[in-house]
Structure formats: structure tokens, C-alpha cells
Amino acid sequence: MNQTRDLIDSAQRTIRLEVEAVQALLPRIDANFVKACELILACKGRVVVVGMGKSGHIGNKIAATLASTGTAAFFVHPAEASHGDMGMITRDDVVLALSNSGSTAEIITLLPLIKRLGIRLISMTGNPESPLAKAAEVNLDARVSQEACPLNLAPTSSTTASLVLGDALAIALLEARGFTAEDFAFSHPGGALGRRLLLKVENVMHQGDALPRVALGTSLRDALLEMTQKGLGMTVVSKADGSLAGIFTDGDLRRALDRGIDVRQALIDQVMTPGGKTARAEMLAAEALKIMEDHKINSLVVVDEQERPVGALNMHDLLRAGVM
Numbered sequence: 001m002n003q004t005r006d007l008i009d010s011a012q013r014t015i016r017l018e019v020e021a022v023q024a025l026l027p028r029i030d031a032n033f034v035k036a037c038e039l040i041l042a043c044k045g046r047v048v049v050v051g052m053g054k055s056g057h058i059g060n061k062i063a064a065t066l067a068s069t070g071t072a073a074f075f076v077h078p079a080e081a082s083h084g085d086m087g088m089i090t091r092d093d094v095v096l097a098l099s100n101s102g103s104t105a106e107i108i109t110l111l112p113l114i115k116r117l118g119i120r121l122i123s124m125t126g127n128p129e130s131p132l133a134k135a136a137e138v139n140l141d142a143r144v145s146q147e148a149c150p151l152n153l154a155p156t157s158s159t160t161a162s163l164v165l166g167d168a169l170a171i172a173l174l175e176a177r178g179f180t181a182e183d184f185a186f187s188h189p190g191g192a193l194g195r196r197l198l199l200k201v202e203n204v205m206h207q208g209d210a211l212p213r214v215a216l217g218t219s220l221r222d223a224l225l226e227m228t229q230k231g232l233g234m235t236v237v238s239k240a241d242g243s244l245a246g247i248f249t250d251g252d253l254r255r256a257l258d259r260g261i262d263v264r265q266a267l268i269d270q271v272m273t274p275g276g277k278t279a280r281a282e283m284l285a286a287e288a289l290k291i292m293e294d295h296k297i298n299s300l301v302v303v304d305e306q307e308r309p310v311g312a313l314n315m316h317d318l319l320r321a322g323v324m
């Protein structure tokens with residue numbers, strides 16, 4: 001029982017200390033932070049993030065976040081930079097160097113080369129008086145009063161603070177650039193968000209011969225045969241000029257049976273839903289999904305500018321496409 005309590009107390013103490021470290025960052029979002037953003041926004045190259053050890057892991061994540069939110073960035077290991085990878089950095093780049101102590105030897109070694117090339121340098125350190133902070137054009141203050149480690153040794157609160165400060169930088173730049181959800185999707189084409197934001201109705205709709213279609217005046221019996229052959233659980237109903245007259249679904253069939261309509265004698269005109277909710281081929285599939293959800297329907301007719309049916313889709317199509 002005591003061990004259980006000790007474990008819980010330890011975890012809660014760690015979280016409290018790290019929350020305090022993050023809260024301490026708020027007053028430090030100042031002119032230095034603005035200058036760092038301005039340097040990156042004016043950069044014609046990329047943001048090159050460097051860091052050793054735990055700072056390197058955080059730097060890797062910051063570079064990935066920057067890259068996925070509209071700021072070209074990549075991570076370079078400072079030890080590798082001293083053995084050839086420095087060639088990856090150009091005069092048009094901005095270097096973001098992470099070091100809690102601000103005196104990491106592998107990064108300090110790079111400073112003369114960075115200065116000689118005239119590369120703009122931003123530091124993120126826990127010591128504003130350190131060699132790295134003083135060499136940088138601007139320093140982002142990520143110092144913490146105490147690590148969450150009870151020995152005050154293992155990087156815990158300090159790495160959390162650096163990570164949050166990196167996120168703040170990335171999001172400030174994202175908003176300054178007017179980066180959109182669609183831009184984000186282009187850098188995540190394989191993910192669920194990419195599918196939701198890039199996939200269009202035309203990519204998933206049934207069209208051509210696969211589109212169930214009958215004309216006004218068609219018997220309900222023939223309409224049911226068309227639905228069965230095409231397997232969508234619905235059919236569009238067209239006027240003589242080819243424009244949409246309505247839609248007939250499995251739900252309409254149930255309602256017709258409830259009304260006592262003779263399915264052998266009835267015409268589609270008597271049982272269809274006139275008009276119906278529609279989508280456009282160029283619409284995002286996620287928008288079509290919202291229409292279905294808002295109106296609690298399972299199928300949509302896709303029409304062109306003249307309101308002529310060109311396709312159809314249902315919830316199953318969107319599910320298979322990974323949109324929902």
C-alpha cells in the first residue's frame with residue numbers, strides 16, 4: 001500500500017514540477033521570441049536544428065514540427081556536423097541550437113564555422129549567460145528552477161520546457177504564414193488527416209455505368225432492379241432534360257411499404273424523395289460526410305453545374321476511403 005502511494009506521489013510531483021516549468025515560460029515570450037520568429041520568417045533557406053543528447057531528441061521533434069507546419073527544417077547532429085554534415089548547412093539557413101547548459105562542446109565547436117559563413121544563429125538554452133547564448137543573435141530562455149528528477153540531474157523539466165518553447169515557435173510561425181489545414185494535409189498525405197483534407201468526392205463517388213439511374217415515369221419494379229444491379233441501396237431519378245428529379249433509397253422503399261403502395265404497379269414518381277441533398281465532384285469528401293451527418297442520411301447524389309447527376313456516394317464509400 002505504501003509503495004502504491006509513493007509511486008503516485010512521485011508521478012504527481014513530477015507533473016507539478018513540469019507544469020511549473022512550462023508556466024514559467026509565459027513571461028519569457030517577449031521581444032527575443034519575436035526576433036527569433038522574424039529571423040525564421042525572413043530566412044530564404046531552412047531552419048537547421050542542432051542538439052546533443054536529450055536536447056538532440058527534443059531538437060529532432062522541433063525540426064519535425066516546424067517542417068510539418070510550413071517552416072522548412074531538418075535536424076543535424078552536431079557531432080556529425082563536425083565530420084562532414086556541416087556541408088548540409090548553407091548561408092541562407094538559420095541555425096536553432098539547443099543546449100540546456102549552453103556550453104555543449106560539440107555545439108561550441110561549430111560556432112566559428114557558423115559565424116564565418118554568416119549564418120543567423122538562434123539559441124535555446126537554460127543559461128542566458130552561457131557561451132552559446134552570448135554567441136547567438138537571439139537566445140530563447142528555456143531555464144528551469146528545478147528538474148523533476150529528485151537528484152536534479154536527469155533532464156526532465158528542462159526538456160519539457162524546451163519542447164513546449166519549440167511548439168510555441170512552430171505555431172507562432174504557422175499562424176504568421178497563414179498556414180492552412182489543407183497545407184498541413186499536403187505534408188501528411190499518408191495519414192488520416194491527409195485523407196480527410198485532400199480526398200475529394202470525385203475520388204470516391206460511383207460514376208458512369210456504376211451510377212444507378214432511372215428516369216421519371218419508370219416503374220418502381222424496374223427502379224428496384226437498377227438498385228439491385230448497382231448495389232448502392234439507392235438510385236437517382238432524372239428528368240427528361242437530364243437534371244435531378246429526386247432520389248430513391250432503401251428508406252423510401254420501407255416508407256412506401258408502410259403506406260401500402262403496390263410495388264408492382266407504382267411508378268418511381270410516387271415514392272421517390274424529390275430533390276434530395278447533393279454534393280459536387282470537386283467538394284472535399286470530408287464536406288460530403290458532414291452533409292450526411294448533419295441531415296442523418298447515408299447517401300448523396302453528386303451533380304454538376306446544371307444539376308445533372310454525375311455520381312453518387314454513401315457512408316460505406318467514405319468509410320473505405322478512411323475519411324471517417
